[in-house]
Amino acid sequence: MSKTINWAIIGLGSIAHKFATDLLTIEDAQIYAVGSRNQAKADKFANKYNAIKAYDSYETLVKDTNIDAVYIATPHALHKENTLLCLEHGIPVLCEKPFAMNISQVNEMITMAKEKNVLLMEALWTYFLPHYQFVLDIVKHKPYGNLIKLEADFGFYRAFDNTARLFNKDLGGGSLLDIGIYPIFAALSTLGNPKDIIANASFFDNGADSSCHMTFIYDDSVTASLKSSLIQDTPTNATYYFEDATVKINDYFHSPSTVSIIKDGKETVKDFNYTTIGYNYEAIHFGNLIRKGQTESDIMTFEFSQHLITLLDKVRGLINLHY
Template sequence: MNNKTINWGIIGLGNIANNFAIDLLTIEGANLYAVASRNQEKANAFASKYNANVAYDSYEALVKDDNIDAVYIATPHALHKENTLLCLENGIAVLCEKPFAMNAEEVEQMIAKSKDKKVLLMEALWTYFLPHYQFVLNELKNETYGKLIKLEADFGFHRAFDDSSRLFNKSLGGGSLLDIGIYPIFGALSTLGIPKNIEASATYFKNGVDSSCDMVFEYDNNTKAYLKSTLLEDTPTHAIFYCEKGTLKINTQFHCPSTVTVTSNGKEKLIDFNYKTIGYNYEVIHFNELLRQGKTESNIMTFQFSQRLIKILDDVRNIINLHY
């Protein structure tokens, strides 16, 4: 398996699937073999655009194709569990977009199926694998600038309300929290761990989908994380880690390929990671290696991390009375 080309399938062919496919084409030892949509014309167009071998008009047909080694699931949140279980049941490794599922109970079912079938499963939270984010994690772990004492992270953009859009569709898990609030929460969990207390408040669109969410996570030693997601305004979308002896700031669009500004001793240094891709290739390369090695769980995006992440999302939803 060491040099095996990994044949990929993609289920759900929206915007994020396009970005994934673009980066997949840059990876040695990876091939976009098949794509699937409920609409054959859409599947054909996507396959033609990215040179996929086969285009299917159903997810069920794709998972029956013995040539496929792994599937990237890019369907709406509410379909993640169903689509993941379908793939795992057919022995196909799964890289499933974030949020992993709608709630902790669904995530537990997915992980249980992965373990039962001994098939690789990983949540596709691409930020974890980006070099700039790994750099920040290492600096914080090594306490290069002392202990982390405060985090500020936001993610916001303005979208006019449109009840025909997935983003505003409650039945599909729409709203700011699950769609983009997961990134600031991820930032807190990956650096500060599980909060001992959560405060949260939200605003809503007329159909009950959350339009914004403000959160404060409290930890020991009075350490706090101030987090925000919103669909009402464009925000800086920074992640700023305040340490005892300096500050690490991931600049605009912190969840994407970005730069890092380090401030210490009154001096600023900008670190550019010279990204050449959209950024999805990093998680795919990791996933491909896991698959070649016969692994069934990532050592970076572990099951435990995904379980903790969805548990925090559930806790915030309960506090703000957001129910799907």
């Protein structure tokens, strides 16, 4: 049970750097190998994080039998093919969100994982953060009554750049898949699947969505008001309105943050004293799954990932966004 997990990282962009930084804080994990399509980039990344191996080919990397787990941080549109490559070689995969581009791709990935009996999990790090688990516990045990409304947003301004991945629709760029997934996750993880969805969006000239406004409608007049934007800085909070109190995850709700509980006109702020970027929590969970011989997470389940991508697909249909 104390086995050190030899991690490999595929796709060496900004999120990979954050993930690698936090892997270094985990005692029973090490960055064993990194992979890029560019040897110089792989070497530079490996040197920075003391990785033992640096590969200029994913196909070569997956043949290294010393790898225990791979973290995939390539652009969204490549998640499926990269995941299938690793699963084919029997390597457990932690794939960055969104899991893939649509439900069909996600189902294909899950099917292969089951056929190969290999661990696969979507890397939606928010689910594993202590402050978010704290809020989920409030929702579950209802100390403030039932949850009756949710408001969640994620927005920041970036000058449009047609050459950047963030704005490249063919790579899954745009606000919805990149950051809109977080407000949708906030709704799905606390309120479940809605019975109806209202959505509208604005678009860049290249067809990628620049912002998206969504309303999820549930039974008993419960609603979730959700927003994503690449053209406006927003508070990036998640506010849960209960019958007897308001619980607010402060800036930036999807990452390490504080939680305010507002009841009877008084606000109490709970600080979780984070010391890392926050990616270590999902990595620790994934490592423990490997040690236990499990092939599916009991937190980020296949079913949850399927529901999440299905909601994204439904919103895309409503706003007429096609990849």
